[in-house]
């Protein structure tokens with residue numbers, strides 16, 4: 001098992017190196033000239049050339065790549081072309097905000113989605129099930145920003161209960177400002193978790209071991225959780241893990257709608273500012289988080305399903 | 315021997331979109347304390363439906379219990395509430411399902427699955443339940459060191475032993491075994507059956523042994539009931555049914571087992587197929603395949619005729635030899 005974990009962590013290294021290379025290559029294709037971005041209109045041809053040399057932009061792409069990775073290992077992602085601030089500091093400033101948003105959204109989605117999916121499956125084809133299936137379909141289909149805007153219209157503009165934008169500074173204000181964006185982000189995730197829970201529960205419900213469990217005379221709640229849910233968990237965990245991975249990359253649209261100072265907003269701002277190293281830094285961090293989320297899911301499998309665990313230890 | 319379980323006129327249908335499956339159409343059956351009753355029938359005859367019906371595990375929907383009573387120690391199991399039926403399951407009546415490969419929970423240790431039924435019914439601590447579960451494992455011939463292992467680490471025969479340990483852990487009065495050995499290979503079959511009958515006789519457990527293997531019936535059962543299209547068409551002691559069978563269907567069934575002693579030219583098998591339970595024929599369900607069918611067999615369903623010696627048959631041919639006649 002530990003060898004398996006180690007192997008998986010080591011495997012992350014080539015994955016990340018390739019991701020960085022691809023991003024590097026794509027960025028080099030854009031016609032943005034960093035020196036022009038930094039100096040703006042005041043740049044003379046000589047000063048521009050000098051700056052390019054200082055930044056190492058005149059070197060071949062591969063050399064730039066190696067230099068970037070070498071700096072990255074020291075935790076240095078360069079400085080922003082616009083603000084001149086350290087990019088790693090900027091990112092780690094914003095990352096917690098995104099994490100708060102992502103984690104609360106996933107928490108909401110899990111707390112609503114899993115029970116809804118379970119009840120729906122156990123009462124298949126009843127009015128409750130049909131309603132849940134319909135609502136989940138809408139939740140999966142409606143774009144997040146529309147939900148967000150509608151929420152703002154209703155709860156901020158009309159009712160005035162919740163702030164329309166910006167993150168609160170104190171804990172109560174923070175929680176209050178979190179409600180709208182968190183529910184907005186969780187809509188899609190919640191719909192996906194509900195649908196996945198329902199379908200994998202339906203798969204498990206008709207298995208023979210459920211009859212065995214019932215024939216022992218155990219309570220229906222025990223049958224549901226100990227025997228059904230624990231067997232239905234693998235696909236549910238997969239969906240949750242993927243969603244955490246995606247959301248940790250910042251919900252670009254929601255963060256912009258609610259002016260939430262997270263990494264999603266930062267990446268959009270950096271793109272509009274043509275701030276290449278900032279964008280690159282964001283992509284690197286996002287891909288690390290995404291890979292880690294996936295790794296966690298894979299490791300969780302082993303705890304949920306002994307059959308998978310025995311494959312890992314081989 | 316006292317009566318343990320009495321089924322009266324049990325009718326179970328499955329209401330599907332494309333028609334009603336008449337799985338059980340008025341089953342009457344009695345199981346005595348400590349005896350083994352064999353239930354024999356072709357595939358689709360309704361054997362599993364009957365077994366699950368007794369356990370209160372008929373899937374509803376689509377299943378529907380149209381009428382009947384299942385009397386266990388004078389209580390009708392069909393009218394019990396959820397909690398009362400849970401107290402019966404596992405403690406008084408337990409069941410072994412058809413396929414051992416899929417009857418164990420894959421993510422729970424086998425030991426815990428045995429201990430679970432003990433904890434449910436006996437008011438004892440977790441450690442005591444574990445100790446008792448380990449004893450049960452030893453009793454079915456599996457080392458208790460394997461308590462923390464999972465179903466995928468066991469062979470089919472061993473899984474069935476675990477299932478048997480679960481079923482017998484609380485000393486039930488009735489064990490329903492739905493084709494307990496069909497999925498196992500022949501040598502293991504014999505071992506498992508031998509173990510089951512040993513355990514059942516030491517504990518005086520009655521057993522409803524469902525099978526379509528007449529050899530198993532001959533070796534293990536006291537009484538036999540033959541089920542055809544959801545009705546019992548012949549019931550009697552093993553001797554009566556094997557030596558003095560009265561129903562043409564039973565005769566056909568027995569004719570289809572190869573015999574080593576008698577030198578038969580070729581095996582007789584019954585012409586045709588069991589009728590589709592969605593469209594049962596009017597009259598006797600066996601009439602379309604019966605060589606002795608008379609005109610009335612096609613329009614009138616025969617009742618169960620009881621003979622002097624307790625043997626009973628659902629066939630007009632026996633009308634005159636029955637007790638009432």
Ligand SMILES: Nc1ncnc2c1ncn2[C@@H]1O[C@H](COP(=O)(O)OP(=O)(O)OP(=O)(O)O)[C@@H](O)[C@H]1O
Nearest residue numbers: 328335337356357358359360361362363373376591
């Ligand atoms: N859940 C269900 N839904 C619909 N029809 C069912 C269901 N369970 C059983 N049936 C139908 O009821 C009839 C009797 O089935 P049952 O499983 O009792 O047969 P069986 O005698 O156990 O057969 P086998 O020897 O193959 O196990 C069959 O026609 C079957 O299709």
Ligand SMILES: [Mg+2]
Nearest residue numbers: 361362363412
């Ligand atoms: Mg069956």
